[in-house]
Amino acid sequence: MELLVLLVTPVMLLGAWISGGMLERRHLKSLLLLESGSSGVLAITIEDLPPDWHVESCELVMGNVVISQDYFKRVAASIKSIFGGNIGVLEPLLERARREALIRMKGVAHARGYDTIINVRIETATLASSRGNGKGTAGVEILAFGTAISLTNGRGAKV
């Protein structure tokens, strides 16, 4: 049994390291592509509109994503957290998830014919693990939501 653990753990670590890195690079590439596509939608966190914007209709839109860290990085982060400080390996994951959630929210707004989203909020929640003792997390959910509006005479050039 101990031998099995000794063999499986390094294989899992190596596998997670390689495939996790690959998935991350692929995701970053697709994010760049999608972000250039959704650039027509303006997302702002303020809710007071400029007086010359005349709103025709509005609707709540949201985008969410549940993302999890690979095994290699979880181990790396737990080692790093012994010494404290900035845990750099975890930052790109949350960054990617937020960008993805924003893109999805903009995508929903665009599909429904809106070009502006006001009062955008981003929330983070952790999901409890579905196995074992419930410790740790199954993933992190990022939710981006806001009020999509369409303007009667279009968005002014000066924003």
Added chain:
Amino acid sequence: MIISNTQEVPGKTIVEFFGLVSGSTVRAKHIGQDIMASLKNVVGGELTGYTELLSEARGEAIRRMSHQAEDVGANAIVNVRFATSSVAQGAAELFAYGTAVTVE
């Protein structure tokens, strides 16, 4: 039903307040998808099953909130907020709340 997370409905004025309305739902995925998710946990990346679960559940919470608002005679909900909590293993509670109003 107009739903917005701003304090007022853009382009309209609030004429009547009805107070707080809320909707919640607790959901879990079947065991197969939990196993898939725990396998996906090794390599990292998006857990599609859970993303769907939460967006469906949030949709349901919003529907329940809208029904409540309809019952009191409102035609819009403003200042909508969301809360998520993991009440049990593999299950999540989604809670949506806001203020029911009549707008013109």
